[in-house]
Amino acid sequence: MATLKHSWRVGAAQQGVRLDHFLFEALPKALGREVSRAQVRRLVLSGLVARNGRREQIATYELREGTRIEVFLDPAKFDVGGASGMRQAILRDFTWTPDRILFEDEWLIVVDKPAGLPTQPTVDEARASVFATLQKFLDQRAGTKTYLGLHHRLDRDTSGVLLFTKDQKANAGVTALFAGKTAQKTYRALAVTGPTCPATWAVENHLGVVGRVGKASKFGAVRSGGYAAQTSFRLLERLPGALLIEAQPHTGRTHQIRVHLAEGGHPIFGDGLYGGPAQLKAAGGVFVPVPRVLLHAARLEFPHPITGHAIAVESPLPEDFAECLRQARG
Numbered sequence: 001m002a003t004l005k006h007s008w009r010v011g012a013a014q015q016g017v018r019l020d021h022f023l024f025e026a027l028p029k030a031l032g033r034e035v036s037r038a039q040v041r042r043l044v045l046s047g048l049v050a051r052n053g054r055r056e057q058i059a060t061y062e063l064r065e066g067t068r069i070e071v072f073l074d075p076a077k078f079d080v081g082g083a084s085g086m087r088q089a090i091l092r093d094f095t096w097t098p099d100r101i102l103f104e105d106e107w108l109i110v111v112d113k114p115a116g117l118p119t120q121p122t123v124d125e126a127r128a129s130v131f132a133t134l135q136k137f138l139d140q141r142a143g144t145k146t147y148l149g150l151h152h153r154l155d156r157d158t159s160g161v162l163l164f165t166k167d168q169k170a171n172a173g174v175t176a177l178f179a180g181k182t183a184q185k186t187y188r189a190l191a192v193t194g195p196t197c198p199a200t201w202a203v204e205n206h207l208g209v210v211g212r213v214g215k216a217s218k219f220g221a222v223r224s225g226g227y228a229a230q231t232s233f234r235l236l237e238r239l240p241g242a243l244l245i246e247a248q249p250h251t252g253r254t255h256q257i258r259v260h261l262a263e264g265g266h267p268i269f270g271d272g273l274y275g276g277p278a279q280l281k282a283a284g285g286v287f288v289p290v291p292r293v294l295l296h297a298a299r300l301e302f303p304h305p306i307t308g309h310a311i312a313v314e315s316p317l318p319e320d321f322a323e324c325l326r327q328a329r330g
Contacts, residue, residue, distance in 0.1 A: 006030045010067040019051070020044060020059040022069065030071075038279075038289045045291035045320045047114075048072045057319030094128050096137040102161060102313045107170040107306050109134075109148075112315045115159040115292045120150055130162060138166070151175055155255070157270070160187070160297025160315040173305020178252060186299040187247040187257055188236075188317065190324060192277065194265040197235055197243060203260040204230040207253045213273055219255045221263060229253040231260045241281045242269065242328045246298075257295060269294045269324065283330030291320045 008026055010017075023040045043049060044059040050070040051061070063069070094117060103110040113119070113130055121129045131150055138146040149165035151174045163183075165174050177183040208226030211218045230250040237244040243266060247257045255274075261267060262274035269276050270290040279287045301312045317325070 004073055006071045006073065008069045010063045010065055010069065012065050014063060015065045016062050018059070019049070019056060019061045019063060019069070022063055023049070023071065026069075027071070042289050042291055043071065043073070045289070045323060046116075047320070055319075058323055060323075094133050096134055102315060103311065104166075107165065107167045108163065108174075108304070109138075109166050110161060110163045110300065110313045113154055113159055113162040113297070115157050115318065115320065118156045119153040119162065131164075134164065149174070151178060154297055155258075155293070155295070157293040158187075158295045158297060159318050159321070161185075161300040161313050162297070163300060163302075163313075170305050177302050177305060181250055183300060183302040185249055185297065186301075187249070188296045188298045188321070189245045189247055189257065189261060189268050190280075190294040190321065190328065191243045191245050191261050191266040191268050193238070193241055193243050197238070197266065200232070200234050201264075202230065202232045203264065204228075207256065207259060216273055217254075218273060219253070219259050221259070227251070227253055229256050229260070231257055233261075239328045240330065244325065258293070271295075280324060280328055282327040288324065288327045290324055294321050294324060296321055 006027075010022070014022060020037070020040050023043070024035065024037055027035045027040065041059050045057055047055050047057055048071060049056050050072070052068050053070075094114065096111070100112045101109065102112055111130070111134060117133075118127065118129045120131045131148065135146070135148045138148060147166060147168060149168065149171050151165060151171070152163040154160065154162055163174065165171055205221045206226035207219050207229045208222040209217045210220035210222065228251060232248045232250065234246040235243060236246050245261070245266070247261070249256050258268055258271055258274050262271070262276070267274050267276040269280055270278065271293045272278060276293065277290065279289050282288045296317055297315065298317070299312065299314045301310070303309070304311050
């Protein structure tokens with residue numbers, strides 16, 4: 001089913017009404033059926049709602065008279081796909097904008113990856129990817145075919161800093177950055193609290209495939225085989241039922257941070273593969289749906305492979321993560 005756009009103007013009687021409350025009243029009339037408050041909140045957090053032409057992911061935003069509200073919705077996926085399915089409706093047509101370019105010179109480009117977009121093309125040709133959409137953006141901007149090299153990957157649901165090369169002369173140097181652990185990666189995660197959690201700790205073990213859930217491989221600590229994995233953690237903030245954690249992986253194993261936190265008793269919210277809850281408890285005992293795995297690549301530091309200059313690139317928390325954090329803080 002095609003993605004449909006629904007539009008409304010906020011009237012005088014709706015001045016000051018919260019965005020999620022507005023949509024809870026407006027959507028049933030547009031769709032011809034009832035919707036739940038959880039569905040509405042997932043819709044907003046998934047980035048499928050626009051306010052005056054700009055994406056709005058704060059469900060509690062108080063509206064003003066005359067504001068134009070637009071919802072981009074595949075009705076079938078709204079029913080059965082959850083937050084991930086709804087997000088894909090907009091990511092299929094994802095295009096890069098200058099504000100998502102965090103650093104660029106003649107050799108490198110570092111971008112702010114949105115959650116839900118795979119780093120590289122998948123077997124599903126209809127699904128957009130960071131690599132394909134960025135290649136298209138660079139080609140259109142230059143008016144000719146450009147080079148783009150893939151050396152750095154993030155999980156589909158992970159947002160944040162992602163590095164590519166624009167010139168083959170930089171390939172060997174960037175490969176060495178990651179292989180030699182010269183690049184320092186820093187992540188933010190919103191994880192489940194536990195009986196104890198020190199201010200800092202580290203995990204060092206070997207990770208390998210321990211099972212499958214559907215088509216997804218599940219990784220875990222193994223006694224033999226596997227690959228060495230090391231992560232340093234720091235507790236940034238303790239919240240009711242949640243922890244804001246900084247993670248610095250010193251190796252680049254698949255799902256490394258997710259596994260190390262989950263096996264330590266602190267699964268990441270939204271990470272169903274490793275036991276992370278699909279909702280968090282906000283102020284007043286209200287449970288808030290989590291739109292995705294709340295893991296964000298916040299910072300990347302590395303010596304430039306050509307010039308040798310120290311480069312540090314940061315990505316602020318995206319709105320879906322920030323909104324969940326606000327809810328957890330109450």
